Amino acid sequence: MGGVWGFGVGGVVGGGKARRLPRVVRERQMLDAAVRSFARHGYQAASMDEIAELAGVSKPLVYLYLNSKEELFTAVIRREAQALLGVVAEAVVGRGGPPDERLWAGLLAFFSYAAEHPDAWTVLSVRARTQGEPFAGEAARMRDEITAFVAGLIGEAAREARGGGGVAGRGGAAVGGREVEALAQALVGSAESLASWANATPGVTAKEAAATLMDFAWSGLGNLMKSERWSPR
Incomplete structure (x- = not known):
C-alpha cells in the first residue's frame, strides 16, 4: 500500500523508513498546516496539496485521517x-x-x-x-x-x-x-x-x-x- 499511495505505515512520504507517530500527533500536524493554509488563502483557494506539504505527509494520508476538505476546515x-x-x-x-x-x-x-x-x-x-x-x-x-x-x-x-x-x-x-x-x-x-x-x-x-x-x-x-x-x- 505504501508504494501505491506514497506513504508507509507511519505516514511518511517517500520510501524512507516510516516514523510511527501517534495518530493524535499526525492530526495535530495536519490541523496546524490547515490553519496556515486556510488563513492565507481562504477555504475555496486552499490546496490540500499545500496542506499535506506543510504537514510533511502525503495528500492521501490527509484524506485518510480527515476524510474531506470540508471536514478538515470544520475540524x-x-x-x-x-x-x-x-x-x-x-x-x-x-x-x-x-x-x-x-x-x-x-x-x-x-x-x-x-x-x-x-x-x-x-x-x-x-x-x-x-x-x-x-x-x-x-x-x-x-x-x-x-x-x-x-x-x-x-x-x-x-x-x-x-x-x-x-x-x-x-x-x-x-x-x-x-x-x-x-x-x-x-x-x-x-x-x-x-x-x-x-x-x-x-x-x-x-x-x-x-x-x-x-x-x-x-x-x-x-x-x-x-x-x-x-x-x-
Missing part, C-alpha cells in the same frame, strides 16, 4: 474555537477580585490569543464567517459562547454593585437579561473588531488593545452600575 474551526474559549475561561473562572479585574483578565487572554495565533484568529473571525454554512454556524456558536460568558460577568458585576439587584434601567429600575445580553453583544463585537485591527497594525500589543477596550467599555459600565445613564437632551 480547524472547532479546534481553534475551543482553544480560544479555553484560554478566556481559564483566565477568569475561579478568579477572585473585583468584577473589572475579572473582565480585564478575560479581555487580556482574548487579545493575547488573537495576537499569538493570528492565523487561527483570521480563520475564526473572517474565513469561517464568510464561507457560508456549515462553517458560519460553527463560528456563530463560538461567538454565542463567548457572549454568554461575558454576559455572565456583566450580570455578576451588576449584582455586586447593586447589592444583589440587576443593572439599572431607565428611571433606576433593574432590567432583565435582555439588556445584559445587549451589553455583552456590544462588548464582544468591539473586542472582535479591535483584535483584527490590532493584529493588522504594527506595534499594537495585546495588553494595549485590552486596555483600550477597558477604557472604552468599563467607564460606561461603571456608570451604568451606579444608575448613571446617558440620555438625549
